[in-house]
Amino acid sequence: MFRLSGGTIKAGTFLGNAQDVAGALSPGSFVLNLCRDRLLFALALAAAMLRGQVTLLSSDRSPEWLATLSESYPGLYAVADYPAPPAQPFSWHLLDKGSIRLTGQRVAIPNIPAAQLACIVFTSGTTGQPLAHRKPWGGLVERSIDAAVWLELASDRTTSVVGMVPPHHMYGLETTVLLPLHAPAATWCGPAFYPQDVVAALRSVPAPRVLVTTPLQIRTLLHASIDLPPIDRIVSATAPLFPEMAQAAEERWKTRVVEIFGATEVGSIAGRRTTADDVWTTYPRVRLQQANPEGETLVVGPHAAAYPLSDIVELLDDRQFRLVGRRPDVVKLGGRRASLAELNRILAGLDGVIDGQFVAPDDLDRQPAARLLVFVVAPERSAEDLLAELRHRIDPLFLPRRIFKVDTLPRNDVGKLTHQALNTLRARTSEA
């Protein structure tokens, strides 16, 4: 179910609306879902499946990347709830919230084959182009059913889900779009961005309530000194939540704070109660396997191909693990990952750049205002100029907040920049 300030949309009505949208969609095999509104996003996703079209989901909306997508997926078109910005590489199908019916139109639940490809979700690859992750419908359904069990959703009542995370991100997709399609849950489709929005949203939905959020947003809610109506659970993901913050939230709002562990390529796979344990336990039907002695951990689940985790974990058994860390090249901001190698390759490809390096500050995980830095050797170019060019090529979250022009980068004999050399460089700039 989907909740709006004007009413509740039940399954039959949702499907009726989805059929209408499906009938109006453009022909084609691939559709890029850019809808910001959660209900329109869900309708566009369902409509695409009814038409046998595959939905592409991407956080990166940079013009260069959209052009690449358009070349890689012939006939690709976009579905969105805002008018097309100028110079789009594909056609644009505009959805209007005003045309949604809130009642009636009971339609039977369609039979979507488990093997039907529902979405392709993109993540930053560690060695160049972003990677496409294929999500067959069956795997998404099974994982949603598992998530409902793990979250201990009541079976005899509808749980209200208020999500602060966007639906095109894997975490938001699973918790706020797929969960209400497969479990007794109703997702809030109004604004839930600022703390005041969240207060209003939680007040307008009935208990039991679940708030789906992130560490940075929990921090903002705590600082905003607001009172929230009773919440059954706060669910956090996208970055590690510090136990002290989880504790503060539990005490402040008399709730339980749970964390979900997942990644775009494998989806949500495990969880823990942050204040109780540092050990993660997988969803009921997800299992972990050590692929080789020194290396990767494989994730196995119903209707999902075995896939290696990009995080380094210490396996306790096939359902329990501790998180050791991320692979050194990967940086994470706002729930999105980027590979420093890939960013460096983009930087090195700019005209006039002789050498350059993206650097992640040590407090990237803790400090909301922390962003990447760039050290660059480019005597002929200005920092503003380089930044303007990077803007067309990379996700805004990973744009450097500062670009330092240097004469040379302190590379060692094999051409590497050691951690120590970078620290020295950074120390010098903070003195300046």
Next chain:
Amino acid sequence: MDTGATTEIEVAQLLINTLHLDQSPGEIQPDEPLFGDGLGLDSIDALEIALAISKVYGFALKSDEGRAHQVFASLRNLTRYIDAHRIR
């Protein structure tokens, strides 16, 4: 307590302090977009700015459908919005 008109310079200083920007207040152009092409801020920044605004000016931002984009469209818009809503 200062209850005079909110100035662009003071809001620019708030943005710089909140987001650790490497600029001086006068360098932020009043009509330049704060997100995307201008300062290049993102949604995490918007939350941080909202929090800072509530602390300094005593009111909380809300997403009145569609208005959020307008409020953050430029330093000038943000300043006007703060001036119209501040309670301290």
